[in-house]
Amino acid sequence: MDYIRAFIVGGLICVIGQILMDKTKLTPARILVSFVTLGVILGALGIYEPLVKYGKAGATVPLPGFGYSLAKGAFKGVDEYGLIGAFTGGVTGTAAGIAAAVFFGYLMAIIFSPKMKK
Amino acid sequence: MEKKLEKQLSEEFKNMVDKNNPQSSIIKDCIFAFVIGGLICDVGQFFMNMFLSLGVPQENVGYYVATVMVFLGAFLTGLGIYDNVAKYAGAGTIVPITGFANSIVSPAMEFKREGYILGVGARMFIIAGPVLVYGISSSVIVGIIYYFIKYFAK
Amino acid sequence: MAVKKIGTQTIKLKNPPSILETATITGSKEGEGPLGQYFDVILSDDLYGEESWEKAESKMTREAVKLAINKANLHPDNIDYMFSGDLLNQIISSSFAARELQIPFFGLYGACSTMTESLSLSSMIIDGGYADYVIAATSSHFASAERQYRFPLEYGGQRPPTSQWTVTGAGAALLSSSGNGPYITYVTTGRVMDFGVKDANNMGAAMAPAAADTILRHFKDTGFNPNDYDIIITGDLGKVGKELAVELVKKGGYDISNIYTDCGVEIFDLSEQDVHSGASGCGCSAVVFCGYLYKQLKAGRFKRILLISTGALLSPTSSQQGESIPGIAHAVAIERSV
Structure with a gap:
């Protein structure tokens, strides 16, 4: 059941991105920025939470889920440390993803080189 | 062409371009994005269930999943597979966090020939940088707003 | 003078x-x-x-x-x-x-x-x-x-x-300065044309007005018409730009559709090779001319051709600053013998 829900929720979020790509002239970078920011806002308003409860990885793996984690982290930070938590919380909540991306990004760049497209 | 014709054509041209514009087949694109995006999330779900069954607490399992998915995205990019799937999947591979990893690894590899500091180090954020800038900044803003709402609600 | x-x-x-x-x-x-x-x-x-x-x-x-x-x-x-x-x-x-x-x-x-x-x-x-x-x-x-x-x-x-x-x-x-041909006989230098296309993924459309302008100018200056050529070939308009160029030239009073093509359409098999609207790049008209067209001229299969390489004069900076894409096209007439 988890898998069906994750598939549908995750797939639908991607379809929204695809429609934006095909129908507007928005570049992928702009779509990613909008998705993350939207995730932060929906997360802060408590709208994304039910989606995460229902779709699990289907809601956390796409980029709005990254925004949701940022917002959730910022709230947790404020709860624990007060105002400074607004600054520490977001990055703390997403530190694993960011550090992994930087570290593996560097590692892969050392190991591999780009190949000519066919 | 003569000035008069040029003026007339430059006004008509936008319509000519729109008429000649081949459309992406949006239905096909969306099906690919849905299926592949959904499958990537299922891979995430698989690891989530696996880590939970290994006794990772619910509140931390997201860190594990993010790390593994980022690794997979980075590794498939390094192998030269990710872009070939993305050609069909479109947003299905761009929107998941594996796409975020791809957007970091691909320029890091590409600019290796410009050196490890200003090539790899600086250029790895040309696509992902804005995502971090806007994501982190908006999380700070909602955090501050949350702080004041809490403060005045007391 | x-x-x-x-x-x-x-x-x-x-x-x-x-x-x-x-x-x-x-x-x-x-x-x-x-x-x-x-x-x-x-x-x-x-x-x-x-x-x-x-x-x-x-x-x-x-x-x-x-x-x-x-x-x-x-x-x-x-x-x-x-x-x-x-x-x-x-x-x-x-x-x-x-x-x-x-x-x-x-x-x-x-x-x-x-x-x-x-x-x-x-x-x-x-x-x-x-x-x-x-x-x-x-x-x-x-x-x-x-x-x-x-x-x-x-x-x-x-x-x-x-x-x-x-x-x-x-x-x-x-x-x-000496040799047995093919010979370059006419040179028509293009103006920079911009009909307001901003989409950097649609260069063919951005360059089509320049190509059409140079072709029309060439006919007017020389008195030739499309029948004087065995082939009229633009540089890299691709499928989308090629159709636009034919339409623009037609509105200027000449029908070139029978003898006109584009290097960017010819160099790849558009149905088999994954190139979308066709080819682009300086090398496109360079290798199609220096390879295919030159050999056809040498062999006498073409007597007179008009080659119009087309350029999109944008940069990543100008695109990011929201500028439209200026196009340019230069034509040379090449003849087997003079």
């Missing part, structure tokens, strides 16, 4: 230079296309044994120039001038090739119009009596263009249907 100029933008060459030899080097994808048999060298490795795409591209230019000179049994020392340009910042492919070749060098930037820009200037310098042997060359490389203008190679993006595929290829033509 400009005695050789006719009309407003055209030169009729009094001593038409002969194209002695040409040489082409292409990537593997171009070699697999329908014109593959006409190219001199087809690389199996698009890095050409070098460390970077930029070095590979420069080597392609250098080797194409050398090959053209060798075919004519000449030496780089015999060449008076080299006109060359490419797409990379500060035209490093061309100038680094010229560094090795040690031929007096004029670097050009005309984006993808560089093949006819260099042919135009080479013809004039020979016709004017300033040189006996001149090289006109240009190159582009898919991978070096992608990383400068678009995305890293391994980035998982989706190319829209109007996008074009940058040709990996270099072409060089050796022009001489």
Whole structure:
């Protein structure tokens, strides 16, 4: 059941991105920025939470889920440390993803080189 | 062409371009994005269930999943597979966090020939940088707003 | 008094230079296309044994120039001038090739119009009596263009249907004041035209007005009409731009649809090879002309052709600043005999 829900929720979020790509002239970078920011806002308003409860990885793996984690982290930070938590919380909540991306990004760049497209 | 014709054509041209514009087949694109995006999330779900069954607490399992998915995205990019799937999947591979990893690894590899500091180090954020800038900044803003709402609600 | 100029933008060459030899080097994808048999060298490795795409591209230019000179049994020392340009910042492919070749060098930037820009200037310098042997060359490389203008190679993006595929290829033509042809007889220099297209993924549309303008200007200045040519061929408008160009020229009073095509449509098999609207890049019209068209002229299968290389004069900076894309097109008429 988890898998069906994750598939549908995750797939639908991607379809929204695809429609934006095909129908507007928005570049992928702009779509990613909008998705993350939207995730932060929906997360802060408590709208994304039910989606995460229902779709699990289907809601956390796409980029709005990254925004949701940022917002959730910022709230947790404020709860624990007060105002400074607004600054520490977001990055703390997403530190694993960011550090992994930087570290593996560097590692892969050392190991591999780009190949000519066919 | 003569000035008069040029003026007339430059006004008509936008319509000519729109008429000649081949459309992406949006239905096909969306099906690919849905299926592949959904499958990537299922891979995430698989690891989530696996880590939970290994006794990772619910509140931390997201860190594990993010790390593994980022690794997979980075590794498939390094192998030269990710872009070939993305050609069909479109947003299905761009929107998941594996796409975020791809957007970091691909320029890091590409600019290796410009050196490890200003090539790899600086250029790895040309696509992902804005995502971090806007994501982190908006999380700070909602955090501050949350702080004041809490403060005045007391 | 400009005695050789006719009309407003055209030169009729009094001593038409002969194209002695040409040489082409292409990537593997171009070699697999329908014109593959006409190219001199087809690389199996698009890095050409070098460390970077930029070095590979420069080597392609250098080797194409050398090959053209060798075919004519000449030496780089015999060449008076080299006109060359490419797409990379500060035209490093061309100038680094010229560094090795040690031929007096004029670097050009005309984006993808560089093949006819260099042919135009080479013809004039020979016709004017300033040189006996001149090289006109240009190159582009898919991978070096992608990383400068678009995305890293391994980035998982989706190319829209109007996008074009940058040709990996270099072409060089050796022009001489003497020889048995084919001859360059007319040169029509284009104006920069901009009909407001902003979509950098639709270069064909951005360049079509410039191509149409130069074709119409050529007819008006020379008094020729489409029937005077065996083939009229633009540089890299692709499928989308080609249709627009035919329509624009028709509105200008000429129907070219029977004898007109585009190098960017011919070099790849658009249904089999994944190139969307066709090919682009300086190398596109360079290898189609120096390979296919030149050999057809030599063999007498074409008597007179009009080649119009087309360039989109944008930069990543101008695109990001929201500027529309200016286009340019230069035409040269080439005849089997005079």
